[in-house]
Amino acid sequence: MNLTLKIWRQKNASAKGAFVTYSLDNVSPEMSFLEMLDALNKKLVEDDKDPVAFDHDCREGICGSCGMYINGHPHGPVPAITTCHLSMRYFNDGDTIWIEPWRAKPFPVIKDLIVDRSAFDKIQIAGGFISINTGAAPEANSIPVKRIKSDEAFDTAICIGCGACVAACKNASAMLFVSAKISQFALLPQGRAEARERVRSMVEKMDELGFGNCSNTGACEAECPKKIKLTSIARLYREYYKAY
Numbered sequence: 001m002n003l004t005l006k007i008w009r010q011k012n013a014s015a016k017g018a019f020v021t022y023s024l025d026n027v028s029p030e031m032s033f034l035e036m037l038d039a040l041n042k043k044l045v046e047d048d049k050d051p052v053a054f055d056h057d058c059r060e061g062i063c064g065s066c067g068m069y070i071n072g073h074p075h076g077p078v079p080a081i082t083t084c085h086l087s088m089r090y091f092n093d094g095d096t097i098w099i100e101p102w103r104a105k106p107f108p109v110i111k112d113l114i115v116d117r118s119a120f121d122k123i124q125i126a127g128g129f130i131s132i133n134t135g136a137a138p139e140a141n142s143i144p145v146k147r148i149k150s151d152e153a154f155d156t157a158i159c160i161g162c163g164a165c166v167a168a169c170k171n172a173s174a175m176l177f178v179s180a181k182i183s184q185f186a187l188l189p190q191g192r193a194e195a196r197e198r199v200r201s202m203v204e205k206m207d208e209l210g211f212g213n214c215s216n217t218g219a220c221e222a223e224c225p226k227k228i229k230l231t232s233i234a235r236l237y238r239e240y241y242k243a244y
């Protein structure tokens with residue numbers, strides 16, 4: 001495939017960025033999207049040009065670092081996958097692909113497609129943990145947990161902190177992320193002891209860092225690569241009300 005790439009280039013957070021057009025030939029449909037960017041960067045380095053900075057680590061849909069906007073969608077046009085799982089077979093010969101970083105004030109651009117998502121770490125540090133000495137693994141049935149609850153908790157614990165929900169929201173709301181992190185503990189007996197303090201601290205930190213309120217549009221759920229549900233946000237509200 002021969003492609004035209006319109007990629008956002010920006011030296012740092014304070015520099016003015018712009019789209020730069022690149023042509024890339026001989027892209028195999030077997031390549032992943034990140035491998036396609038690797039091929040572009042190889043060409044740029046060979047031409048003595050600055051390669052495009054983009055974040056990635058696991059390339060297996062686990063770490064959440066590879067987020068970018070592709071043709072107007074966080075992680076690209078295919079639902080429920082991360083950018084690293086996006087295959088070039090979803091594109092056609094002659095396509096023009098627009099590639100941009102997350103656009104949200106609490107996620108300032110570091111360079112090109114890389115944004116600083118440390119705001120999520122700060123929210124986690126504010127309360128996204130259980131402060132007990134876990135000791136040795138307990139007997140499996142010592143704290144009975146209903147299957148439906150453990151499944152629900154697991155469905156929220158799979159949030160990878162990628163930030164697509166923030167990028168998709170017109171209010172740059174982090175509610176889906178925070179609600180996932182609250183839910184994974186709130187649903188289990190082990191998380192109840194610190195539930196009040198946790199939700200108060202995490203919501204306070206989220207507000208302090210400049211994330212907006214839920215817009216109720218559901219864009220976050222639609223674009224989340226792990227399909228975290230809006231019902232998590234409803235649970236976050238309930239937990240918050242109970243905490244006061």
Ligand code: SF4
Nearest residue numbers: 159160162163165224
């Ligand atoms: S809720 Fe979904 S979109 Fe938001 S950070 Fe977690 S995995 Fe990413």
Ligand code: FES
Nearest residue numbers: 059063064066084
């Ligand atoms: S590189 Fe880790 S989720 Fe994509």
